[in-house]
Amino acid sequence: QVQLVESGGGLVQAGGSLRLSCAASGRTFNSYAMGWFRQAPGKEREFVAAISWSGGRTYYADSVKGRFTISRDNAKNTVYLQMNSLKPEDTAVYYCAADPTGWVRTGPGYYDYWGQGTQVTVSS
Numbered sequence: 001q002v003q004l005v006e007s008g009g010g011l012v013q014a015g016g017s018l019r020l021s022c023a024a025s026g027r028t029f030n031s032y033a034m035g036w037f038r039q040a041p042g043k044e045r046e047f048v049a050a051i052s053w054s055g056g057r058t059y060y061a062d063s064v065k066g067r068f069t070i071s072r073d074n075a076k077n078t079v080y081l082q083m084n085s086l087k088p089e090d091t092a093v094y095y096c097a098a099d100p101t102g103w104v105r106t107g108p109g110y111y112d113y114w115g116q117g118t119q120v121t122v123s124s
Contacts, residue, residue, distance in 0.1 A: 002026040002098045002113040009094060009118030012086055016122070020081040022096030022115055030074035033099040035111055036081045038092035038120075045108055048094070049081060053102035061106075064090075086122045093117040 008020040022034070035050040049060045049070040058070050069082040079096060097111035 002029065002032065004096050004098060004113055004115035006094065006096050006115040006118040009120045011121045011123065014086060014088055014122055014124050016086050017082070017084045018086065018120060020083065020094055020096075020118060020120075022079045022081075024077045024079070024098065026077075028100075029077045029098075031100070031102055033102045033104055034070075034072060034079040035097045035099065035105075036070060036079075036094060037097060037108060038090075038094045039117075040092040043092075045095070047106040047108070050099075050104045050106065051079065052104050057104050059104045059106065083120070086120075088122045088124045090120060091122050092120060094120050 003025040005023050031053050033052050036048040037045050039045040051058045051070045055072050067085045072079040095117045096115045098113040099111045
């Protein structure tokens with residue numbers, strides 16, 4: 001069992017930056033792939049970024065490629081999402097999720113554990 005707690009969300013102007021953190025409990029964190037997803041009001045949850053268990057492989061949605069960076073620190077049981085050049089369309093609740101297979105995948109159905117989400121609001 002893994003429990004995930006996101007933090008770091010907030011209100012930022014367009015062009016600004018935020019860094020989200022996701023702290024995980026459980027001794028098996030370093031065997032899980034981790035992903036970030038987001039959900040805007042009235043829209044479906046969408047994939048943002050994922051990182052393999054070792055951190056050696058990452059994958060991004062086209063909409064955030066070049067602006068967002070996912071990373072992890074297995075010693076701290078934490079995964080991060082550095083978000084730069086933020087746009088109003090990035091406004092959403094951001095969730096981290098854990099995939100026990102350790103593989104980088106984009107479908108939310110592959111992820112067994114989810115955090116409660118953190119709100120990111122980008123003003124124009």
